[in-house]
Amino acid sequence: MELAEIRKRYLEFFKSAPRNHAIIPSAPLVPENDPTTLFTGSGMQPLVPYLLGQPHPEGKRVADSQKSFRAEDIDEVGDNRHTTFFEMLGNWSFGDYFKREQLSWFFEFLTSDKKGAGLDPERLYVTVFAGDPETGIERDEESVAIWKKLFTGKNVDAMTGGPKYVELGSEQNGGEVGMQGGRIFSYDVKKNWWSRAGVPSKMPAGEPGGPDSEVFYDFGEFAEDGTTPRHNEKFGKFCHPNCDCGRFLEIGNSVFMEYKKLPAKPNSPSGGFEKLAQRNVDFGGGLERITAAANNDSDVFKVDILHDVISILEKEIKKDYTESEKTTRSYRVITDHFRAAVFLISDGVLPANKERGYVLRRLIRKAVFEAHRLGVDSLRWMDGVGETIVHSYAGHYHDLAEKQNIILKELRGEAAKFFTTLEGGVKLLYGLMQERTVSPGQKKEITGQEAFDLFTVHGFPLELTIEKAGEMGFSVDAEGFKKLFAQHRDLSRTASAGQFKGGLADHSEKTMRLHTAHHLLLKALQIVLGPTVKQRGSNITSERLRMDFNYDGKMTEEQKREVERIVNEKIAEDLPVLRNEMPREEAEKLGAEHEFGQKYPDRVSVYSIGPKGATLEAPQLDRAFSIEFCGGPHVTHTGEIGHFKIAKEEASSAGIRRIRGVLGSGTI
Secondary structure (H helix, E strand, O other): OOHHHHHHHHHHHHHOOOOOOEEOOOOOOOOOOOOOOOOOOOOOHHHHHHHOOOOOOOOOEEEEEEEEEOHHHHHHEOEOOOOOEEEEEEEEEEOOOOHHHHHHHHHHHHHOOOOOOOOOHHHEEEEEEOOEOOOOEOOOHHHHHHHHHHHHHOOOOHHHOOOOEEEEEOHHHHHHHOOOOOOEEEEOHHHHEEOOOOOHHHOOOOOEEEEEEEEEEEOOOEOOOOOOEOOOHHHOOOOOOOOOOOOEEEEEEEEEEEEEEOOOEOOEOOOOEEEEEEEEEEEEEEHHHHHHHHOOOOOHHHOHHHHHHHHHHHHHHOOOOOOOHHHHHHHHHHHHHHHHHHHHHHOOOOOOOOHHHHHHHHHHHHHHHHHHHOOOOOOHHHHHHHHHHHHHHOOOOOHHHHOHHHHHHHHHHHHHHHHHHHHHHHHHHHHHHHHHHHOOOOOOEEOHHHHHHHHHHHOOOHHHHHHHHHHOOOEEOHHHHHHHHHHHHHHHHHHHHHHHOOOHHHOOHHHHHHHHHHHHHHHHHHHHHOOOOOEEEEEEOOOOEEEEEEOOOOOOHHHHHHHHHHHHHHHHOOOEEEEEEEEHHHHHHOOOEOOOOOOOOOEEEEEEEOOOOOOOOOOOHHHOOEEEEOOOOOOOEHHHOOEEEEEEEEEEEOOEEEEEEEEEOOOO
């Protein structure tokens, strides 16, 4: 089966009765007004306001296939299952159905030959939440009972007395005791609790989460040759569903999101939890993984679209995919990284030295480097790979075809820069080795610091340094490099955590005030700089707002003062801030601002500011000072915001300016 067929079947399955889900478009990979992360890494990210209780314009049941990107998986790519970009099939219940319906429907989709993936139920194993003494949340007995009934209905394990429940607790314990003939397994919070922040102790106040139930596909005890065991004892003495040996592949996760983290208190430093106003279902299933299971092939790179890319690489590079472990790994990295780069560029990310642009740059350069390692020093193969990815996905993501020329231009340009950088790195490395060769007593080694400098300044991967140094009889202090790299990574994570702390996810008062100020700021910029000014990115925390917008030239001091004056004038007028739902076309006719390049459903949420006297019953949208597509949250009146001040205005990239705004202590 092909990716497009599985995606189509899934969406049609949840759209049809009795499930009756509204199908919504994928959100962009660059989150709108979500400062908690650089990228959309799951289907639930764009839906947090609705999980917290805000009504969704399409109702209480929605489903989609969400583009997702996880930068933390970059270093994992190369095995048979990890990818940075993937599609997450999702369905949600906002206070409607719960465990019984969700688990039954997903099981039906997986096992149906006509309507779903057609998987053999004997190949499916499931996990549930074992409970957590620290939070007092108990084991999910209800899901255990539901799964037993579902498997029994398919006569699974009928010869051994029916589906057996096994309590494993931790992943490590699973490796010590193994399967024990089980079909349903329970694990602790590290494996069967889901929130964007991870386990309960790491969740910020206001973050939703809950226990989950995961489904795994069993590719069998032996590899495709029928004799080689899949399990390797380096992953534990015995195999179990959460083992990383490759036998089991997680294909879907149903999160029962019914809890919200509470702020820390003197008698409860970790905060604790309260029940959300509504019980939600948040399901995510990897499209590539479900397709791999449907084809009973544990290598996700064998699914049709990814394999098409690999076929092009085989023709251009003149090496078979399975020629060696090194070749297989390199092809996987190139295929994954180029697919991710295509989608990131399509959603407005461009190569740069920090944040999203740095991640994109790293993806492209790593892919080019892997091709270089295979003996390819030309860029001829790149257009074929890029075009294949675009054409393969354009049937579902129509904007890819429109942006193909831009995508290919950015891929080529960044790759060409990397080749120039590589040449500079090679010259520097050879210069270091030449000095030591002619100097008696000098140790023939490249230090960890030198290797790290080559990496950070010239983009020179450690593998290439080791390879080139080895040609001259030099060793490389790889451990020293790894220590410096780890410090660099930790600093980056700390900076990101500082940059993105607070945020809309916690719906704090300060964040909401700045969010509403953000709307006023955009309108003020359009008044002062011209109506062609559009938002090109945003990031809002409880400390400050940040907005990127298109404008050629630095703002003058007079322009900045005038923008501040307009914003503070509208704050002083204490204008009402109203939320309305309406057809997308109607909102567009009203001139509502919306995120560049984002696709919206047929009904949208719109926030308007003003005029004075406007109410929900009579919003007077044609007279509003500001009107934008937005999911919220906001203050109810602008007078709640406080005094606004532009802290900094600077260039972000070519033709894009960036403003940072704060709320001062002054009054208006």
